[in-house]
Amino acid sequence: MxxxxxxLLDDVAALTRLAAASVDDVTAAxxxxxxxxxxxxxxxxxxxxxxxxxxxxxxxLSIIRRIATGSIRNKLVFIVPALLLLSQFVPWILTPLLMxxxxxxxxEGAEKVWxxxxxHEKAAEPTTTSGPEREDEVVRGxxxxxxxxxAEIMVISLNEVADEGFWSRAIILxxxxxxxxxxxxxxxxxxxxxxxxxxxxxxxxxxxxxxIGTALVRAMPVVLLALTIVGVAAMLWVGGHILLxxxxxxxxxxxxxxxxxxxxxxxxxVGVLTGLVAWLTNTALxxxxxxxxxxxxxxxxxxxxxxxxx
Numbered sequence: 157m158x159x160x161x162x163x164l165l166d167d168v169a170a171l172t173r174l175a176a177a178s179v180d181d182v183t184a185a186x187x188x189x190x191x192x193x194x195x196x197x198x199x200x201x202x203x204x205x206x207x208x209x210x211x212x213x214x215x216x217l218s219i220i221r222r223i224a225t226g227s228i229r230n231k232l233v234f235i236v237p238a239l240l241l242l243s244q245f246v247p248w249i250l251t252p253l254l255m256x257x258x259x260x261x262x263x264e265g266a267e268k269v270w271x272x273x274x275x276h277e278k279a280a281e282p283t284t285t286s287g288p289e290r291e292d293e294v295v296r297g298x299x300x301x302x303x304x305x306x307a308e309i310m311v312i313s314l315n316e317v318a319d320e321g322f323w324s325r326a327i328i329l330x331x332x333x334x335x336x337x338x339x340x341x342x343x344x345x346x347x348x349x350x351x352x353x354x355x356x357x358x359x360x361x362x363x364x365x366x367x368i369g370t371a372l373v374r375a376m377p378v379v380l381l382a383l384t385i386v387g388v389a390a391m392l393w394v395g396g397h398i399l400l401x402x403x404x405x406x407x408x409x410x411x412x413x414x415x416x417x418x419x420x421x422x423x424x425x426v427g428v429l430t431g432l433v434a435w436l437t438n439t440a441l442x443x444x445x446x447x448x449x450x451x452x453x454x455x456x457x458x459x460x461x462x463x464x465x466x
Contacts, residue, residue: 216348219291224341226299230306231333239314240326247318254315255402257308259449261395263457265388266450309336312398347383350376393439396446415441 242249313332317325350372357369404412415438422437423430 213352215291217345219294220341220345220348222291222295223298223302224337226295227302227306227337227341228333230299230303231310231337232330234303235307235310236326236329236333239310240322240329243314243318243325244322250311250315250318251402251405253311254398257311258395258398258402258446259453260304261308261391262399262446262450263453264450265391265395266447266454267458268384268388269447270451270454306333312394347376347380350379389443392446392450393443394446396442396444396449397438399449400442400445411445415445 242253310329310333313329314325317328320328354369354372354376357365358373360366360369400412400415403409418441419434419437423434426433
């Protein structure tokens with residue numbers, strides 16, 4: 157009896173260790189997948205706060221919660237099942253899908269650079285409704301934009317775990333979807349309410365609280381600008397790198413080889429922190445390739461049609 161109980165406990169302990177190892181594996185794979193999607197994640201966090209501008213402060217968190225719910229629905233109901241089916245039955249389509257998403261990232265990044273350089277930044281759309289109708293309009297627009305960004309995040313994530321089994325891929329993608337949604341919209345909520353927190357602190361009698369509150373209010377425009385710049389740079393880097401690797405996988409090795417050789421040459425020349433130097437070189441050249449591709453797409457979509465019209 158005692159021997160049977162000990163054996164049972166040993167079996168339970170073994171199963172527990174196996175389950176813990178599986179959780180660790182899923183967590184590690186989800187972390188790798190999420191890291192590759194960093195550019196889109198930063199852009200998502202930078203884009204979303206503008207949707208609640210001009211709305212009642214007491215409704216901001218409610219609207220962000222509705223957008224986050226829509227984002228989860230986008231990922232879990234539409235994007236993840238579609239990608240799992242494609243990866244299971246048409247696995248060769250993953251590289252073209254990834255490259256299409258990479259080209260979109262390059263286009264988005266290059267278009268933002270073009271708008272800034274040319275002074276053609278998009279003005280905020282005029283508000284045509286108010287109250288619940290306005291909130292519904294805001295949420296619908298944000299969820300539509302989120303669908304594109306979420307699709308790109310999940311495609312990049314899937315590519316990182318393409319060698320896993322079907323159910324492992326499914327679990328990892330669900331973990332990534334939930335984790336990234338919580339991260340992005342948690343950060344968005346903090347950004348959106350930072351002004352209110354700063355103003356509340358500035359209204360307190362304590363001099364220290366007033367200083368912190370004033371500094372917080374003044375810092376938020378800088379934080380948003382920095383977030384936007386980092387998001388654009390990350391989109392160009394990630395998009396360019398995806399295209400370089402995709403071209404190499406499809407047999408067009410020259411662009412990837414040039415970047416790889418330059419990476420090695422710079423690392424050997426510098427001779428210190430070779431790993432970091434190699435990564436920075438690869439990142440910079442991937443971003444250059446991304447902005448070149450993005451510029452071509454921007455020209456094709458904007459400049460050429462306008463010349464034809466003239």
